[in-house]
Amino acid sequence: MEKLLTIGLPLILLLSGLFFIVVPVMAERQMNPVTTPPQPVSDKAKQLHRQLRIADLHADSLLWGRDLLKRASRGHVDVPRLIEGNVSLQIFTVVTKTPKRQNIEHNDDSTDNISLLGIAQGWPGKTRHSLYQRSLYQAERLHKMAAASAGKLVLIKQRSDLVDFLAKRAKDPNQVAGLLGIEGAHALDGDLTNLQRLYAAGFRLMSPSHFFDTDIGGSAHGMNKGGLTEKGLEWLKQMEALGMVVDLAHASSDTIGDVLKHATKPIVVSHTGVKGTCDNNRNLSDAQLRAITAKGGLIGIGFWDTAVCGNGVKDIAKAMRYTAKLVGAQYVALGSDWDGAVGTPIDAARLVELTDALLQAGFSEQEIRQIMGENVLSYLQRVLL
Incomplete structure (x- = not known):
């Protein structure tokens, strides 16, 4: 028995180590590929790209357990690649629960993919059954990375933070700002008082739903696809009072309509097609695009196939061209969905390829400046307190 234990314990420890180290790496490599090799870029695009202030509305990079201060050979986003891609601001949106066999038509909330991923990454026990705690844990990781970054990563919590950061970055582009968001109000664990606590933890953006309906509002991919609930109306009021951004990505048509009816501030759709x-x-739809932008909202165009029906930067540019012709370039933004369990044609370091595609699509330099970041930066300076 002692010999068996002597052999068995190291084996168990080895297998456990492999589970905690190998499984998350393999999962991310499979789920977040870069789908195209680097493409040639014109000198005009390179010169313009260096002058841009770039902002992206949506990346799920905190979900995968990587140290974002180090350049990785997998996934789409880390601080070195953001700096190489000349990104000024990246919104990091935390994911707390997704359904098994996730799809864009019908999902319920009875299953949970994130539990196993959290176990594999060694998340604290308190995150096992609390989506609120999963949010706090991912936020804490970003705060720690910012503190250890020697100024390379700066977290934005209020308007003055953003103004100060942009002034400093104009002199030193080797830094990037991060802003925290949450994908789906199920992260409140059913308790609206948690909204204030999440705000205190640095969160400044939240959507009512993700891939399933919540007690706040319906999802476009839920079972019922209803509108804002009574609780959702109170959530909206509190979001606006706090100066938090309301994100309608994944929201049902009824929820979009209800939010637009009752909101007093412009909203965003952080990542969509x-x-x-x-x-x-x-x-x-065209009607939704017109309704959202008529109230000053932003449309973040996604980079993945389901969003743009293609796997190249030209497909992204085509969706942006369509949207800009319909509602104006001043309402179009980047909504990559990097590291969101999707393949994208470029990672953060290769954003110049999108700048080139926008030039080829006939956008003016001023329109490209707007789309690549100025629209988002201007919006945040209006909405954040």
Whole structure:
């Protein structure tokens, strides 16, 4: 028995180590690929790209357990690649629960993919059954990375933070700002008082739902796809009072309508496609695009196939061209969904390829400046307190 234990214990420890180290790496490599090799870029695009202030509305990079201060050979985003891609601001949106066999048509909340991923990454026990605690844990990781970054990563919590950061970055582009968001109000664990606590933890953006309906509002991919609930109306009021950004990515048509009816501030759709170039249940109709932007909202165009019906930067540019012609370039933004369990044609370091594609699509330099970041930076300076 003692010999068996002597042999068995090291084996168990080895297998455990492999589970905690290998499984998350393998999962991310498979789920977050870069789908195209580097493409040639014109000198005009390179020169313009260096002058841009770039902002992206959506990346799920905190989910995968990587140290974002180190350049990785997998996934789409880390601080070195953001700096190489000349990104000024990246919104890091935490994911707390997704359903098994996730799809864009019908999902319920009875299953949970994130539990196993959290176990594999060694998340604290308190995150096992609390989506609120999963949010706090991922936020804490970003705060620690910012503190250890020697100024390379700066977290934005209020308008003055952003103004100060942009002034400093104009002199030193080797730094990037991060802003925290949450994908789905199920992260509140059913308790609206947690909204204030999440705000205190640095979160400044939240959507009512993700891939399933919540007690706040319906999802475009949920079972019922209803509108804002009574609780959701109170959530909206509190979000606006706090100066938090309301994100309608994944929201049902009824929820979009209800938010637009009751909101007093412009909203964003952080990562989406448009039916005009890619007609599926995930994407926004022309009527929705007009209604959202009529109230000053932003449309973040995604980089993945379901959003743009293609796997190249030209497909992204095509969706942006369609949206800009419909509602104006001043309402179009980047909504990559990097590290969101999707393949994208470029990672953060290769954003110049998108700048080149926008030039080829006929956008003016001023329109490209708007789309690549100025629209988001201006919006945040209006909405954040």
